[in-house]
Amino acid sequence: xxxxYHLKKKYVNSKRYxxxxxxxxxxxxxxxxxxxxxxxxxxxxxxxxxxxxPYDEGQIIVCGYDMxxxxxxxxxxxxxxxxxxxxxxxxxxxxxxxxIADLYEVxxxxxxxxxxKYLKMFKISFAIDRQIKGYSHGMKQKICIIAALIxxxxxxxxxxxxVGLDPQSMFDIIDEMKAHTASGNTVFFSSHNIDLVSKLCxxxxxxxxxxxxxxxDLHEExxxxxxxxxxxxxxxxxxxx
Amino acid sequence: MREFKTLFRLEMKARFGTRGGGxxxxxxxxxxxxxxxxxxxxxxYIFGVKQLIDLFVLYGMSTEFLVLFIAVSQVIxxxxxxxSVIKNLFRSGDNELMMRFPVSPTAVFASKIxxxxxxxxxxxxxxxxxxFIMFGITTGQNWAYYALLPVVLIFCILLPxxxxxxxxIPVMQLNSRTKNMFTLTLIVSIIMVxxxxxxxxxxxxxxxxxxxxxxxxxxxxxxxSIVSRATKYIYPSNWFAYMLIGKWRLGSSLLSLxxxxxxxxxxxxxxxxxxxxxxxxxxxxxxxxxTKVTKNKVRKPAAAVFCREYLEIFRSSNYSFxxxxxxxxxxxxxxxxxxxxxxxxENSIGSVIVPAxxxxxxxxFCSIILSFAASSVSxxxxxxxxxxxxxxxxxxxxxxxxxLYLVISTLSIFITALLIWLTGQVKPQYAFGDFGIAxxxxxxxxxxxxxxxxxxxxxxxGGDGELSVGNISTFAVLFIGFALSVxxxxxxxxxxxxxxxxxTLLSLGLFSLVLAVxxxxxxxxxxxxxxxxxxxR
Numbered sequence: 001x002x003x004x005y006h007l008k009k010k011y012v013n014s015k016r017y018x019x020x021x022x023x024x025x026x027x028x029x030x031x032x033x034x035x036x037x038x039x040x041x042x043x044x045x046x047x048x049x050x051x052x053x054p055y056d057e058g059q060i061i062v063c064g065y066d067m068x069x070x071x072x073x074x075x076x077x078x079x080x081x082x083x084x085x086x087x088x089x090x091x092x093x094x095x096x097x098x099x100i101a102d103l104y105e106v107x108x109x110x111x112x113x114x115x116x117k118y119l120k121m122f123k124i125s126f127a128i129d130r131q132i133k134g135y136s137h138g139m140k141q142k143i144c145i146i147a148a149l150i151x152x153x154x155x156x157x158x159x160x161x162x163v164g165l166d167p168q169s170m171f172d173i174i175d176e177m178k179a180h181t182a183s184g185n186t187v188f189f190s191s192h193n194i195d196l197v198s199k200l201c202x203x204x205x206x207x208x209x210x211x212x213x214x215x216x217d218l219h220e221e222x223x224x225x226x227x228x229x230x231x232x233x234x235x236x237x238x239x240x241x
Numbered sequence: 242m243r244e245f246k247t248l249f250r251l252e253m254k255a256r257f258g259t260r261g262g263g264x265x266x267x268x269x270x271x272x273x274x275x276x277x278x279x280x281x282x283x284x285x286y287i288f289g290v291k292q293l294i295d296l297f298v299l300y301g302m303s304t305e306f307l308v309l310f311i312a313v314s315q316v317i318x319x320x321x322x323x324x325s326v327i328k329n330l331f332r333s334g335d336n337e338l339m340m341r342f343p344v345s346p347t348a349v350f351a352s353k354i355x356x357x358x359x360x361x362x363x364x365x366x367x368x369x370x371x372x373f374i375m376f377g378i379t380t381g382q383n384w385a386y387y388a389l390l391p392v393v394l395i396f397c398i399l400l401p402x403x404x405x406x407x408x409x410i411p412v413m414q415l416n417s418r419t420k421n422m423f424t425l426t427l428i429v430s431i432i433m434v435x436x437x438x439x440x441x442x443x444x445x446x447x448x449x450x451x452x453x454x455x456x457x458x459x460x461x462x463x464x465x466s467i468v469s470r471a472t473k474y475i476y477p478s479n480w481f482a483y484m485l486i487g488k489w490r491l492g493s494s495l496l497s498l499x500x501x502x503x504x505x506x507x508x509x510x511x512x513x514x515x516x517x518x519x520x521x522x523x524x525x526x527x528x529x530x531x532t533k534v535t536k537n538k539v540r541k542p543a544a545a546v547f548c549r550e551y552l553e554i555f556r557s558s559n560y561s562f563x564x565x566x567x568x569x570x571x572x573x574x575x576x577x578x579x580x581x582x583x584x585x586x587e588n589s590i591g592s593v594i595v596p597a598x599x600x601x602x603x604x605x606f607c608s609i610i611l612s613f614a615a616s617s618v619s620x621x622x623x624x625x626x627x628x629x630x631x632x633x634x635x636x637x638x639x640x641x642x643x644x645l646y647l648v649i650s651t652l653s654i655f656i657t658a659l660l661i662w663l664t665g666q667v668k669p670q671y672a673f674g675d676f677g678i679a680x681x682x683x684x685x686x687x688x689x690x691x692x693x694x695x696x697x698x699x700x701x702x703g704g705d706g707e708l709s710v711g712n713i714s715t716f717a718v719l720f721i722g723f724a725l726s727v728x729x730x731x732x733x734x735x736x737x738x739x740x741x742x743x744x745t746l747l748s749l750g751l752f753s754l755v756l757a758v759x760x761x762x763x764x765x766x767x768x769x770x771x772x773x774x775x776x777x778r
Binding site: 011012047050051052053054071072073075076078080082084086087088090091092094095098099100101102103104105107108111112115129130131133134 | 421530531532533534535537538539540541542544545546548549552553556557623624626627629630631632633634773774776
């Protein structure tokens with residue numbers, strides 16, 4: 001589903017690599033968590049995967065399409081929810097979702113079916129024809145999620161998706177993540193919430209200072225319970241060093 | 242007091258703090274160029290005002306000059322003041338942040354208003370004081386004039402400050418209520434621009450007519466009497482002026498003091514009572530949004546980008562004014578300018594130069610309209626990431642935006658060509674020759690503008706998602722556009738004399754075509770890579 005090989009990324013005017021030699025492979029049907037401290041390189045990795053940031057070295061392959069060589073096909077298979085829930089606020093919710101659906105060339109019947117489903121799920125039918133500018137933080141996050149899912153992407157990427165959401169909306173997103181992977185798709189999300197990641201994910205990558213420290217299979221015995229200590233071991237050891 | 246000092250320092254840092262980045266050599270050149278430009282403009286201003294003082298004194302209208310000067314500068318300060326008060330006091334991006342800190346609303350208000358006062362003081366000292374001094378010297382005023390000058394200057398700062406503060410809240414309310422009436426706002430803007438410009442052109446035309454018909458005599462007896470009568474009723478500017486020149490000094494001084502004090506106290510009371518409530522309401526209101534029920538509709542990706550870009554412009558009063566309003570008003574402006582310029586040109590040179598003059602004016606307005614294209618990427622602001630993640634090539638996205646700008650500017654210059662032909666300003670072949678050339682130059686200017694913005698976009702957007710600072714690429718495009726227009730105009734006039742209209746317009750057309758092709762190549766070559774390199778951390 002997603003293959004990252006020896007990814008390296010350095011920001012302009014920066015001497016250190018924000019991501020250094022990162023290699024990861026995500027399988028179909030799994031929920032993959034991405035853990036790391038602030039500034040570890042989680043968002044930068046996600047931005048490289050989604051095509052927002054160019055990268056210096058390495059390869060990113062989404063559903064068989066190389067992000068550098070065939071970005072359009074690669075992007076067609078990705079749905080992305082950003083951490084800052086930025087959207088075109090002058091549009092109404094419906095106009096925005098339709099805009100994104102148009103860009104992904106989603107047929108009318110499919111978009112209507114999905115839109116109705118998600119509006120019901122996230123309980124924002126009442127606001128869909130209102131200008132996004134007046135939405136609350138959580139509502140903007142929800143409209144971002146709907147727009148990301150409107151083309152039923154094979155790879156759903158979320159950057160800190162639970163920030164600012166009410167508990168019910170968090171449960172709804174968790175349910176949707178499970179449903180999305182149940183039909184063979186993959187979810188890749190970054191989070192600071194170790195408890196959530198340990199309960200929800202199949203596998204977890206821990207990143208520190210732009211480098212992959214650990215790849216944990218949570219189906220292995222005891223790993224789910226030990227995730228917090230694994231994370232602390234890697235990050236604190238590095239910090240003390 | 243400590244709160245105020247800290248907040249004031251923060252405000253100063255936010256506005257004038259170091260910006261960093263950039264190469265020192267280029268920054269130095271940029272500063273030098275800006276200083277040079279400021280020096281040129283300032284010299285022209287001082288020289289112009291001195292000429293005007295001399296002219297008024299010559300006709301025995303020195304008092305009228307002083308009253309008019311004070312009135313005009315007060316109006317300018319009030320108009321800009323209202324905008325500035327709304328933007329910096331009531332709708333400042335950090336208001337929400339400030340409300341969370343343990344600082345009193347009075348300290349926040351005082352720190353923000355101090356910056357505004359500082360601007361007023363600088364304006365008064367740089368723009369008004371030299372004129373008062375020049376006036377005093379030219380008209381040989383006594384010591385009392387200079388002794389009272391600081392008092393009048395303080396009045397000149399306090400009065401617009403108070404009026405701006407008193408008017409800001411009602412203007413803000415009106416603005417909020419009409420914010421989502423996009424078509425109405427656009428129509429009103431167009432009418433205001435057209436009427437304002439029409440009036441301005443009438444005044445200029447009047448000056449030209451007087452100079453022509455009355456043997457360089459600007460002040461006819463009738464004009465003298467109108468101006469003289471009018472200045473008697475321009476309160477309180479006339480009191481300020483009388484105070485200085487000693488005409489009914491005690492009375493005008495007391496009245497000036499009373500008016501300024503009353504307005505200042507009124508502004509202080511109003512803000513003390515309503516400042517906090519108003520900003521809280523504004524933060525809470527999130528800027529009055531609208532509801533529009535639509536059906537789900539399928540569009541091709543390119544059409545979707547086109548519609549979205551159009552809606553983003555149409556639903557922003559700033560953007561629709563900068564682009565749509567200017568594009569609609571341009572034909573009227575070109576027609577009026579052309580009429581005036583042709584009148585002047587015909588008089589002194591000959592009617593043959595009219596097609597070249599028309600072309601020059603057309604190109605100047607094209608540059609103004611199309612300079613908007615220089616923020617095509619920057620305007621995406623926080624949503625720039627969306628242009629990167631969607632499965633639509635950067636080339637397509639840029640071409641669609643380019644198409645939108647060109648469709649509107651082409652319509653605008655086509656109507657302009659029709660207008661100048663139908664009103665008999667130029668012959669049809671020259672009107673449409675001008676149209677063809679302007680079209681090619683439009684393509685060139687748009688491509689150049691977009692190229693600049695894809696090379697170095699500035700995503701400095703405010704809380705409303707709109708660009709909050711002047712984009713350097715926009716200024717560059719305006720400057721180059723103006724230079725190109727003047728070059729075309731001069732070459733056209735010279736060429737018409739040398740080779741006649743046909744050959745001149747044909748050669749300009751061919752050059753414009755080459756320019757357009759070169760600009761398209763300049764934009765398109767390496768566009769994907771250039772766009773891919775744009776990042777926002």
